[in-house]
Amino acid sequence: MEFKVPTMAELMAAGEEPEILFWVGCAGSYDERAQKITRDICKILHHVGIKYAVLGTEESCTGDPAKRAGNEFLFQMQAMTNIEVLNAYNIKKIVTGCPHCFNTIKNEYPGLGGSYDVIHHTQLIQDLINEGKLKAEGGESFKGKKITFHDPCYLGRGNGVYEAPRKALEVLDAQLVEMKRCKSNGLCCGAGGAQMFKEPEKGKKDINVERIEEALETNPQFIAAGCPFCMTMLSDGIKLKDKEQEIKVLDIAEITARANGL
Amino acid sequence: MLAQIIFLVITLAAIVLFTINLRKIIRNIRLGKSADRNDQPQKRLMTMLRVAFGQSKMVVRPIPAFLHFFVYIGFVIINIEVVEIMIDGVFGTHRIFHGLGGLYDFLIASFEILAFTVWVACVIFLIRRNVMKLKRFSGVEMTSWPKSDANYILITEILLMSAFLMMNAADLKLQLLGSSHYTTAGAFPISQYLVNLLPSSENALVAIERGCWWFHIIGILAFLNYLPYSKHFHILFAFPNTYFSNLEPKGEFTNMASVTNEVKAMLDPSFVPAEAEAGKFGAKDATDLSWVNLMNAYTCTECGRCTSVCPANITGKLLSPRKIMMDTRDRITEIGKNIDQKGAEHQDEKSLLDDYITREEIWACTSCNACVEACPVNIDPLQIIMELRRFAVMEESQAPASINAMLGNIENNQAPWKYSPADRFNWAQED
Known part of the structure; x- marks a missing residue:
């Protein structure tokens, strides 16, 4: 990257505090495709000159997949460990690159002692x-x-955020075409509830195939996503349909970064 | 006089029987675990008014919403007429409210129009279920009883409305004949067209009018007592169910307080938990669920909006949120019956998980909340699925192998995949 991504440890050593903490998430940290989105979110933050930082190696899984899989112990272990780190750094505001991290930190951490102003990266872009x-x-x-x-799901139905990602697309003067099942009626990509980490139960079809077929009905040039897990599921679907050349699956952050030449 | 006594006896018996059955259902709901849903009363009231009274979530599907609206409004408004029927029945009067004059004419006319729209809507509903065979009304859980239940309800409503209109038609014809007991009262925009179908003998007309009157009121009382056994119970429970529904964001799952205590004690040995609530984690049986989950089950009218939007169900998996609710209701009803017949201590060696809901179903859920969003009365099947998962994972360690691997990764590497925590920040090194 052309600039250095600041960590909380560095800022603290320099006696500084960031305006916002960028919570990268596991997918954003390790998944090659999602790493690109992570870097684009940093480019946007750097571009607008917000004072931000990441936790770097001090970040850890929020516990979301453990909780959705039914392991409340592991979830709360993760949550309390993370809250200790976040509170030690006196974090006030967090932007996440993943709707699952967003939902968990925003809604499930306050009851365990971690209250922050949490936004998803599409909301940051909208702001x-x-x-x-x-x-x-x-x-x-x-x-x-x-x-x-x-x-x-965890951005839309889970938290009622429907407009922020659309606002980011509107500003491009693009033609936003909605799928038949959208907003509160949107169809899951198939990865939520810890499905990302297991084979689907037996059925007639994979959920991401059902979803990608619906997306293809709109005849799009781009499919925009806002979640690294949706990104995986949609990209797999597009590959399966052999449409990789004509249709690109991009995160809202990537589209925004591209439109601004970042 | 005899008629009045018979009327009183039947009405009182119906009310007593209904009260007994209603109390049994409330008792069954109270077998559930506690859950605090008494906060924010104003917001709760508004939710109930909007969702149950205002039918706000029905509009997503305009055709059934339109038809259901007439049946609903008919149900609410025509009950005003039942008040008159009750008073007439007890005191042996006839159309006691006729003194209201023009207002009475207006009321009777609106009841007639509503009765007719209810009649038409119910006929269309029957056609949708039995002739058009809409997909939403089928599925593994839609066995013969749920299908019959739906038809019984619709046929009963059609018969009740028919009796009401026929009664008015006979009354109108008797009024026109100048029959002594039948004072001129009411306006009959619908039943006037039925007058010519009726015989002209006064005795026969009185018999029809009385027959329909008795059929109508006994029918209503019988229907009231059918409710506790039927999915139609939603006409009552939709209101408390929406009032006590979840007000938090749908994505938020409850944090288990019992776990918080243990985790805090692990992280900080000096921590002393405030109160130790013993018991198992998650739910194996219906009584391990919260009373809200159980009330949800009794409120479900099996419309299938949840199942029709469930991504797992759409793609052919076994999971059906409607089945989750129906199984929960069947199981808690069974437990209630056991208590009544064999005493509170009786164990029947059955449980909600495995005997009713299979592992395959609970592990097919993506927790996407589509079912919760779709429910017109704010039922939450997802919470039940999650409680069953919690039991399977925390009490039994029975999760799919890949899920166990993911959990192991979080425990050891702080990420659901097998990557080294030291590599977490490597993304910043590349372009």
Whole structure:
């Protein structure tokens, strides 16, 4: 990367505090495809000049997949360990790159002693657009391009965030086409509830195939995602349908970074 | 006089029987674990008014919403007429409210129009279920009883409305004949068209009018007593169910307080838990669920909106949120019966998990909340699925092997995949 990503430990050593902590998440840290999204979120943060930091190697799984799989012990162990780290750094505001981390830290950490102002990266992008700090200029033009947005369950239904990701696409002057099942009626990609880590139960079809077929009905040039797990499921679906050349699956952060030439 | 006594006896018997059965259901619900749903009364009231009274979540599907609206509004408004029937029945009067004059005419006319729309809506509902065979009304859980239950309800409503209209038609014809007991009262925009179908003999007309009157009121009382055995119970429980529904974001799952105590004690040996609530983690049987889960089960009217939006069910998996609710109701009802017949201590060696709901079902869930969102009365099947998972994982360590591997990774590497924690920040090194 062209710039150094600051860590909390470094900031603390320098006696500084960030405006916002970027919670990367496990997928964003380890999954090759999701790492690109992580770097693009950093590029956006760097571009607008927000003082931010990441936890780096001090970050740890939020415990979300453990909780959804039914292991409340492991979840709370993870949560309390993370809360200790976050509170030690006096964290006030967090932006996450993943709706699952977003939901868990925002809703399930306060009861365990960790209360922060938590936003998802699409909400950050929306805020930056509203404040005039982020535009769609200097990069790739998405004007008139057909984009369909897949609502992540834990962002949409889970927390009622439907407009922020769409706002980020509107500013591109792109043609936003909605799938038949969208917003509160959106269809899951198939990865939630710890399904990401197991084979699906037996059935007629995989959920991501059902979803990608619906996305293809809108005849899009881009499928926009807001979650690293959805990204995996949708990308697999597109590969299966042999449409990788014509249709790109991109995260809202990647689209935003591209539009701004970052 | 005899008629009045018979009427009183039947009405009182019906009310007593209904009260007994209602109390049994409430007792069964109270077999569930505690859950605090008494906060924010104002917000709860608004939710109930919007969702149950205002039918706000029905509009997602406009056709059934439209038809259901007429049946619902008919049910609510025509009950005003039942008040008159009750008073007439007890005091032997006829159309006691006729003194209201123009207002009475307006009321009777609106009851007639509503009765007719209810009649039409129920006929269409029957056609949707039995002729068009809509997919939503089928599925593994839709065995013969649930299907018959739905048809019994619709046929009963059609018969009740038919009796009401026929009674008015006979009354109107008797009024036109100048029959002594039948004072001129009411306006009959629908039943006026039935007048010509009726015989002209006064005795026959009185017999029809009285017959329909008795059929209508006994039918209503019988229907009231059918409710506790039927999915139709939702007409009552939709209200408390929405009032006590979850007000937090759907993505938020409860943090188990019993676990918090243990985890705190592990992380800090000096920690002394405030109160130790013994018991198992998660739910194996219906009584391990919360009373809210159990009330949800009694409120479910098996409409199948949840199952029709469930990604697992859509793609052919065994999971059906509607089945989760029906199984929970069947199981808690069975437990209630055991208590009544064999005493509170009786164990029948059965449980909700495995005897009703299989592991395959609970592990097919993506926790996407589509079922919760779709339910017109705010039922939460996901919470039951999660409680069953908690039992399987924390009490039995019975999770799919890949899930166990993922849990092991979180424990050892602080990530669901087998990567070294030292490599967590490597993403910043590349472009």
